[in-house]
Amino acid sequence: MIPTEVEWVGVDWGTSNLRAWGLGKCGEVSFSHVSDQGMSKLTPDAYPGVVGALLSRYLASTASRIDVLICGMAGAKQGWMEAPYLDAPADLETLVDGAVVPTMPDARILARILPGICQRASSQEDVMRGEETQLLGLATLWPGFRGVVCMPGTHSKWVQLTGRRVEHFTTAMTGELFEVLRTHSVLRHSFAGPIQGPHRDDGFQTGLTSGIEAPQKLSALLFKVRAGSLLSGRTPDWCAGFLSGLLIGAEIGALREWIAHSEIAIVGDAALAELYARGFTIVGGEARIVDGVEATLAGLKAARLQR
Amino acid sequence: MIPTEVEWVGVDWGTSNLRAWGLGKCGEVSFSHVSDQGMSKLTPDAYPGVVGALLSRYLASTASRIDVLICGMAGAKQGWMEAPYLDAPADLETLVDGAVVPTMPDARILARILPGICQRASSQEDVMRGEETQLLGLATLWPGFRGVVCMPGTHSKWVQLTGRRVEHFTTAMTGELFEVLRTHSVLRHSFAGPIQGPHRDDGFQTGLTSGIEAPQKLSALLFKVRAGSLLSGRTPDWCAGFLSGLLIGAEIGALREWIAHSEIAIVGDAALAELYARGFTIVGGEARIVDGVEATLAGLKAARLQR
Numbered sequence: 208m209i210p211t212e213v214e215w216v217g218v219d220w221g222t223s224n225l226r227a228w229g230l231g232k233c234g235e236v237s238f239s240h241v242s243d244q245g246m247s248k249l250t251p252d253a254y255p256g257v258v259g260a261l262l263s264r265y266l267a268s269t270a271s272r273i274d275v276l277i278c279g280m281a282g283a284k285q286g287w288m289e290a291p292y293l294d295a296p297a298d299l300e301t302l303v304d305g306a307v308v309p310t311m312p313d314a315r316i317l318a319r320i321l322p323g324i325c326q327r328a329s330s331q332e333d334v335m336r337g338e339e340t341q342l343l344g345l346a347t348l349w350p351g352f353r354g355v356v357c358m359p360g361t362h363s364k365w366v367q368l369t370g371r372r373v374e375h376f377t378t379a380m381t382g383e384l385f386e387v388l389r390t391h392s393v394l395r396h397s398f399a400g401p402i403q404g405p406h407r408d409d410g411f412q413t414g415l416t417s418g419i420e421a422p423q424k425l426s427a428l429l430f431k432v433r434a435g436s437l438l439s440g441r442t443p444d445w446c447a448g449f450l451s452g453l454l455i456g457a458e459i460g461a462l463r464e465w466i467a468h469s470e471i472a473i474v475g476d477a478a479l480a481e482l483y484a485r486g487f488t489i490v491g492g493e494a495r496i497v498d499g500v501e502a503t504l505a506g507l508k509a510a511r512l513q514r
Numbered sequence: 515m516i517p518t519e520v521e522w523v524g525v526d527w528g529t530s531n532l533r534a535w536g537l538g539k540c541g542e543v544s545f546s547h548v549s550d551q552g553m554s555k556l557t558p559d560a561y562p563g564v565v566g567a568l569l570s571r572y573l574a575s576t577a578s579r580i581d582v583l584i585c586g587m588a589g590a591k592q593g594w595m596e597a598p599y600l601d602a603p604a605d606l607e608t609l610v611d612g613a614v615v616p617t618m619p620d621a622r623i624l625a626r627i628l629p630g631i632c633q634r635a636s637s638q639e640d641v642m643r644g645e646e647t648q649l650l651g652l653a654t655l656w657p658g659f660r661g662v663v664c665m666p667g668t669h670s671k672w673v674q675l676t677g678r679r680v681e682h683f684t685t686a687m688t689g690e691l692f693e694v695l696r697t698h699s700v701l702r703h704s705f706a707g708p709i710q711g712p713h714r715d716d717g718f719q720t721g722l723t724s725g726i727e728a729p730q731k732l733s734a735l736l737f738k739v740r741a742g743s744l745l746s747g748r749t750p751d752w753c754a755g756f757l758s759g760l761l762i763g764a765e766i767g768a769l770r771e772w773i774a775h776s777e778i779a780i781v782g783d784a785a786l787a788e789l790y791a792r793g794f795t796i797v798g799g800e801a802r803i804v805d806g807v808e809a810t811l812a813g814l815k816a817a818r819l820q821r
Contacts, residue, residue, distance in 0.1 A: 284744070285703075292745075325745055330724070332741040362700070362737060378737040380699070387694045392687070393669070396592075417637070422730035423768040426761070430669060430685040434639040437591070438599075438632055454733070461730040 212237045213265050215274035217507035218258075219500075220281035221245050221337060222361075226500070227261055234508050246280040246287075254287040255311055258318060266315065275318040276511050278340035278503065282307065282320040292325035292334060299343040299371040303513040321510060324373055333378050337503070338364045341474050344506030345497055346371045354470030357487075357494070359455075359479050361386075365462050368472075379458040385451060388429065394450065397436040402447035410441070410448030415486055418456020425457045451482070459486040466492045475499045519544045520572050522581035524814035525565075526807075527588035528644060529553050529668075533807070534568055541815050553587040553594075561594040562618055565625060573622065582625040583818050585810065586644035589614065589627040599632035599641060606650040606678040610820040628817060631680055640685050644810070645671045648781050651813030652804055653678045661777030664794075664801070666762075666786050668693075672769050675779075686765040692758060695736065701757065704743040709754035717748070717755030718789070725763020726796055732764045758789070766793040773799045782806045 213229040223245040229238040244257050258275055259266070265273060282290030288309040293302070305322035323336030338358050345356060351370065358364040361382035367374040388394050417428055432450050435441035441449070471487055471494040473480040480496040487494045520536040530552040536545040551564050565582055566573070572580060589597030595616040600609075612629035630643035645665050652663060658677060665671040668689035674681040695701050724735050739757050742748035748756070778794055778801040780787040787803040794801045 325741075327745055330738070332738055332745050334741050334744055377734050378741075379733040380736050381733060383699050384733060384736075387698045391694045391698050392690050423732075423764070425730075425732055425768075426686040426688060426691060426765055427684050427768065429687050429691075431637070431639055434632075434641050434685075437641055438634055438639050457730070458733055461732075461734065 213273065215276065215511060216262065217504060217511070218261075218275060218277040218279075218281070219337065219340075219503045219507070220277050220279040220286070222247050222280050225257070226503070228504060228507075229265070230508070236504075246283065246285070249287075251287055254281060254309070255313075255318075258311070258316060259313060262316065266313065270315070272315050272317060274511070275316060276303075276306075276321070276507055277318060278321040278507060278510075279337035282322060283336055288320060290320045290322040292323050293339070295324050295326040295373050295375060297324045297339070297373045299339065299346060299373065301513065302339060302343055303510045324376070326376060331375075331377075333376060335364055335376065335378070338366070338474075339373065340506035340510065341499060341502040342366060342368055342373060342506070343371065343509050344502035344504065345472060345474055347505050347509040348497060348502070349472070352470065352472065354472065355465050356472045356474055357483060358499070359473065359475045359483050360499075363458060365465060367465070377462070379461070381454045381458045385454055388450065389447070394429070394432045394446070397432050397441070397446040398443045400443040402443050404442060404444030406442050406445035407448035410445035410450075411452035411482070412448075412485075414449035414452025414454075415456040415482075416452075416489065418453040418458070419460040419463070419486060419489055420456075422457040422460035425453070428453055428457075455482055455486055459483070459490060463490045466490065471495070472497060474502045520580065522583065522818060523569065524811060524818070525568075525582060525584040525586075525588070526644065526647075526810045526814070527553060527584050527586040527593070529587050532564070533810070535811060535814075536572070537815070543811075553590065553592070556594075558594055561588060561616070562620075562625075565618070565623060566620060569623065573620065577622070579622050579624060581818070582623060583610075583613075583628070583814055584625060585628045585647035585814060585817075589629060590643055595627060597627045597629040599630050600646070602631050602633045602680050602682060604631045604646070604680045606646065606653060606680065608820065609646060609650055610817045631683070633683060638682075638684075640683060642671055642683060642685070645673070645781075646680065647813035647817065648806060648809040649673060649675055649680060649813070650678065650816050651809035651811065652779060652781055654812050654816040655804060655809065656779070659777065659779065661779065662772050663779045663781055664790060665806070666780065666782045666790050667806075670765060672772060674772070684769070686768070688761045688765045692761055695757065696754070701736065701739045701753070704739050704748070704753040705750045707750040709750050711749060711751030713749050713752035714755035717752035717757075718759035719755075719792075721756035721759025721761075722763040722789075722793055723759075723796065725760040725765070726767040726770070726793060727763075729764040729767035732760070735760050735764075762789055762793055763796075766790070766797060770797045773797065778802070779804060781809045 219226040281287040290307040306319040356366040366376040526533040588594040597614040613626040633640040663673040673683040
C-alpha cells in the first residue's frame with residue numbers, strides 16, 4: 208500500500224460488507240480493502256468515521272483534497288444519506304449527476320454517494336442500489352452491449368440494457384429465499400449435516416430442471432425437499448443442491464421470455480454465475496460472465512470520469 | 515366435564531398444539547381440551563405422561579379400559595412413535611388398520627396413532643399427517659363427495675378425493691412462506707407497525723389477483739412488497755395483505771387446472787377459508803367450506819368405527 212499514489216477512493220457500500228479501492232491517476236489500484244462494516248451495522252453518524260479510518264494513512268501525509276465515490280446501500284433511506292433514485296428508463300451517462308454529498312468533519316474529503324434506480328409504474332415497482340454502478344461498468348467493459356443482464360444474488364436483478372441506458376428491470380428474491388428457507392423453515396431439518404458433498408450437483412441439476420419447467424409450482428416444489436428427505440433418504444447435500452437449483456430454475460423459468468433472441472450477460476460471483484449459466488443453457492440461451500467486483504470497480508471509474 | 519360419560523378420547527396432535535375430546539357412546543363431546551403441548555415441545559418419552567394427565571380425572575374414578583385415538587404429528591418419525599405412511603392412492607375406509615400402538619405405563623389406556631399418507635412416485639413425492647383424518651371426516655360429513663379438497667395452512671394440501679379414496683395430493687408451503695418472509699426477510703421492514711388496518715383488504719385483493727395471474731413470477735412479485743413501501747408509501751397493513759394475497763393467489767394460480775369442472779371443498783379455519791374462497795371465485799370455481807376442527811373430529815369418530 209503506497210498511500211501517496213492515491214488520487215481518489217472508490218467504495219462499494221453494501222448491506223453486509225464494505226469494499227474500497229485506492230485508485231491512482233490512471234485508474235490503477237494502489238490498495239483495496241474489505242470489511243464487514245456494511246449498512247446493516249452502522250448508524251448514519253458512524254459513516255464519516257469509517258471513511259476517515261479508511262483514509263487515515265493518506266490523510267496523515269498530505270494536505271490535498273481526496274475524492275471518495277460511493278455506490279450501494281450507503282445511499283439508502285436507512286443508510287448514510289439518501290441519494291434519491293433515478294427513474295427507469297435511466298441514462299447511466301449522467302449517473303454521477305444524481306450523487307449526494309454528505310458533510311464531512313475533515314474538509315479535505317469530498318464524499319459523493321451515487322443514486323440507485325427505481326421503476327414507479329404500477330405493478331412494475333422496483334428498486335436497485337449498487338447494481339446501477341455495475342451496469343455502468345458492464346457498459347464500459349463491453350461497449351455497445353444490448354441485451355439482458357442477469358445479476359444473481361440476495362435479490363437478483365434482471366435488466367434490459369441498451370448501451371448505457373437501463374430500459375426496464377425486475378427483482379427476484381432468490382438468494383434471500385434460499386437463506387430464510389434453509390435457516391428458518393421446516394426444510395431446515397433436511398439440511399442437518401454437511402451440505403457440501405457428492406450429491407449436491409445431482410440435486411442442483413434436478414432442482415434446476417424442475418424450476419425451469421414449472422416456475423409456477425415453486426411453492427409446491429419447495430416441499431419436495433422435505434418429502435425427498437423423508438421418503439427417499441435424500442442427503443443434506445442433495446437437498447441443498449436441489450433447493451438452490453429449484454430457486455435459480457424458477458427465476459430463469461419465470462423470465463425466459465426476456466432472453467429470446469437476446470444477448471445475455473451474467474454479472475456476479477464466478478461460482479454462482481456458472482450455476483446460472485447452466486440454467487440459461489437449458490432454455491437455449493448462452494451467457495457471458497463478468498465478475499461482479501470487476502464490474503463495480505469499472506462502474507465507479509466510469510462514473511468518476513463523468514465529472 | 516362429566517368424566518364417567520367418557521367412552522373414548524380423540525386427539526389431534528399437531529406440531530404446535532394438542533386438541534383432545536372426551537367422547538360418549540353416541541359420539542357426543544363430554545369435554546374438550548386444547549394446549550400448546552405439540553410435537554415440537556415433546557420428547558418421545560413425554561407423550562404417555564401428557565395422555566395420562568389428560569385422563570387423570572377419568573382414571574381416578576374407574577377401573578375400565580379407555581381408548582385414545584390419535585391423529586397427526588404424534589405419529590411422525592420425530593414424534594411419539596412412527597406410524598408408517600399409507601401409500602397414495604389410499605383407501606380411508608381402512609385408515610385405522612395402519613395405526614400403531616405405543617406401550618402405556620397405565621394398562622387401562624389403549625392408545626392408537628393413525629398413519630399419515632405419502633406419495634412415492636418420483637417428482638411427486640409428498641407427505642401428509644393429520645389431513646388424512648380430516649379427509650375421512652369430510653367424506654363422512656359429505657357422503658359421495660368427489661372433487662378437490664383444498665386444506666390451507668402452514669403447508670397447504672390439495673387433494674383429489676373420490677369418496678373415501680385419496681387419489682393424489684400436493685403441498686404448497688404458503689403459510690410457512692408467509693411467516694418466514696414476514697419475520698426473517700428484508701420484507702420485514704415493510705411490516706413495522708400494526709398490520710391490521712383499513713388497507714389490508716385492498717392489499718390482499720391486489721396480491722391475490724397478481725398471484726393468480728402470474729404464479730410463475732412469485733419470487734419477483736414478493737419484492738413488490740418492499741418496492742411498494744419504499745416508492746409508494748404502502749402501509750404495513752397493506753403490505754401484510756398483499757403478501758398474504760400474493761402467496762394464496764400463487765397457490766391457486768399454480769393449481770388452477772385441478773379445479774376445472776371439479777367440486778371444491780375448503781377444509782380449514784373459517785377466516786382463512788374465506789380468503790381462499792375469494793381466490794377460487796376469481797378462477798371461476800365455487801368452493802364449499804368445512805371447518806377444520808369439525809372435519810378432524812368427524813374423521814376421528816369415523817376411524818374409531820372402523821374397528
